[in-house]
Amino acid sequence: MGANHAPRDNRAGKRGGVTSVLPRDRIEPLQGFGGAETVAGYVFRPSNVSGIREAFVAARAYGVPVALRGAGKSYGDAAYLREAVTLDLTRLNRVLDWNPDTGVLTVEPGVTIRQAWQTTVGDGWLPPVVSGTMYSTIGGALAMNIHGKNHYKHGTLGENTLSFDLLLPGGDHLTCTPSNENRDLFYAAIGGFGVLGVFTTIRLQMMSVQSGLMRVRQFAARNLTELFAVTDREIAGGSDYTVGWLDPFASGTNVGRGLVQTASFLPEGHDPAPAQTLRADRQDLGDTALGVPKSVLWQLLKPWVNDAGMRVLSALRYRLGAATSGKAGTDTWAGANFLLDYVPHWQNAYGSGGLMQYQTQIPATAAPEAVAEQLRLCHAHRLFPYLSVFKRHRADPFLMSYSVDGYSLALDFKVTSANRDRLWNLAGELDAVTIAAGGRFYFAKDATLHPSRIQAFLGEARVQTFREIKRRVDPQNLLQTDLYRRIFG
Ligand SMILES: Cc1cc2nc3c(=O)[nH]c(=O)nc-3n(C[C@H](O)[C@H](O)[C@H](O)COP(=O)(O)OP(=O)(O)OC[C@H]3O[C@@H](n4cnc5c(N)ncnc54)[C@H](O)[C@@H]3O)c2cc1C
Incomplete structure (x- = not known):
């Protein structure tokens, strides 16, 4: 780890599951699913939104950026940041609401696809979009906007998302829908690979089925x-x-x-x-x-x-x-x-x-x-x-x-x-x-x-819009990942 990131005090008190400093016992090896690279980072595992906020404060105090991580099923370097803070969000794993009449499921981001279908299948509802593994989290899956083997029919996970709450690095907590005043964030944070804000609550529309x-x-x-x-x-x-x-x-x-x-x-x-x-x-x-x-x-x-x-x-x-x-x-x-x-x-x-x-x-x-x-x-x-x-x-x-x-x-x-x-x-x-x-x-x-290659495939205008939104919601550039650094500099 970089010398200027060294912890000052290992005895700092704990609140909401994270400490106010970066202690050495947080250092862990981190990999993507492919395991082709291993890095070291400070890993925090908050169990609620206050814990995420505290981790942001701690990271800022130390001048280090923060990467968000779900189940770590992305193959490459999308869900870690070397020599900085990685926030593992798998302990925010509560199903907040399930309505078997409407098929609307409300979850914290660390709920896995497996938890989601296990909650709803008995009522005749299934997630319309799933990846080839059921162990991805809904938060990580939404940040990548995953697709399934029915992409041509049901689109991506984002197309089946009704709304989400997004915690911005500066502390604002916004509800985003496809039609409210945060519409641009709805369309940018879904598929925005975790560098615009933290999904803290996600509302999904399940698909009605007659048979398993x-x-x-x-x-x-x-x-x-x-x-x-x-x-x-x-x-x-x-x-x-x-x-x-x-x-x-x-x-x-x-x-x-x-x-x-x-x-x-x-x-x-x-x-x-x-x-x-x-x-x-x-x-x-x-x-x-x-x-x-x-x-x-x-x-x-x-x-x-x-x-x-x-x-x-x-x-x-x-x-x-x-x-x-x-x-x-x-x-x-x-x-x-x-x-x-x-x-x-x-x-x-x-x-x-x-x-x-x-x-x-x-x-x-x-x-x-x-x-x-x-x-x-x-x-x-x-x-x-x-x-x-x-x-x-x-x-x-x-x-x-x-x-x-x-x-x-x-x-x-x-x-x-x-x-x-x-x-x-x-x-x-x-x-x-x-x-x-x-x-x-x-x-x-x-x-x-x-x-x-990035502009060649997304076009200059899209990349420019993404950078503008990033500057607006995260002016200090707190949220980063190795992937973000590699591609966006
Ligand atoms: C065996 C296997 C099969 C797969 N099959 C498919 C497939 O069929 N289709 C497909 O589309 N993908 C597939 N994937 C890829 C996988 O679904 C995605 O990489 C998904 O993002 C992994 O979710 P995760 O919880 O592990 O997230 P991670 O890999 O941990 O993180 C993914 C991204 O989400 C961000 N993030 C995590 N949590 C949050 C949050 N709460 N708020 C904001 N950002 C967050 C991270 O910063 C990172 O950028 C597969 C992966 C595996 C290992």
Whole structure:
């Protein structure tokens, strides 16, 4: 830690869960979900709004900025700040109000997506937008404006948010809605990656459902052209959730081959026991698979997480999927949505260097060519992503939106000391393809974007407006993250 940040007095009294100085016992290692970088920071865990205010006061007194953090599920450097204060908001985790008549859920920001659906599912309501993990907090998810496998249908989390209370670094506490006098803050703080203020209360509109079961199918696509075609066909056919998986090692005429997974709620009257399928305990994923505790599965996966192992597993996965292409089955809503929670701590299988996810969104007309070029670049550099996910998206009205009417490709690369520089160079080349295609970048996944790219993708006017709002609500620039510093300087 910087010498001028050293604590003066470790005996300072505690109020509202934080101390008025920066004590050494607050220093902790911090990582993003990908674990490709570890930094040290002073971590405070307030349990109420007064605790957040006190942490702001303490940070100001020491002249250090503050980063906000939810569950730390962003892959890169979005939720920490080295050698400064990081406010972990997971203890603000109370459900404040649930109205089963209107489907309006009011929560503190540290409530997780899992807590949210567990609160509402028994009354026939579910969150309209969830990420691939249920362990993100609602505050962190709103700051990134997450999307789900139904982005093309239900938009982002922000589009399903009625209002929120935002605590500004200067102490003002504002209610923001899409139509009140704080409208500009509503559209800037959602997706504003935690540098404009702290969401302290969030009101969400849940989605009414008649069943907790889904009809699921997966379809094989023999190459990239088919991957686009099958995805479009299933969405046009009414699929509620659609996601593609690509075999990253497929080459030649098979480049882009993969599986498109679809899930749709059972139509009304088709679930013989909705009161049972809508029980929270029936939705949860369970702790064992074939009698083995799921918590150890990542260790079985680890020996395979290299080029040779993943080449074999990917080919096997494709062949198994192709053999059952089009066959219908049923799954729970949670089972169909939280695919990445089946193997807890799977990211550990990537080893000590962690993983880097590269995700971009590309407009529909340019996407087939741009995605093909990005896959070609990975092959040319012999850098293969071990997980590749493909989704359909739509545009949204938020200031710092990462969304376009188009497709996204998310690529998970294993990071080692030997390939790190090559990976970051590859990301630069992939960025160039994205920008040339009029695409955008998603800060929840980013670890590599260069500041020179920011105006190219958001446009000068948007970046200027964001900077003006930042100056207005946080004139001392108290709220920062490593991501913010890296990209906004
Ligand atoms: C396995 C996995 C699957 C995922 N799948 C998807 C997906 O399908 N779709 C998708 O969109 N994303 C997905 N994500 C990304 C993830 O949903 C986002 O990164 C989300 O922001 C994580 O929430 P969090 O609580 O962990 O927030 P963190 O990562 O801790 O923080 C995210 C941002 O929120 C800010 N922040 C946190 N709390 C507050 C607050 N109270 N007020 C203001 N700002 C705050 C932080 O400063 C930071 O900038 C996935 C992540 C993982 C690990």
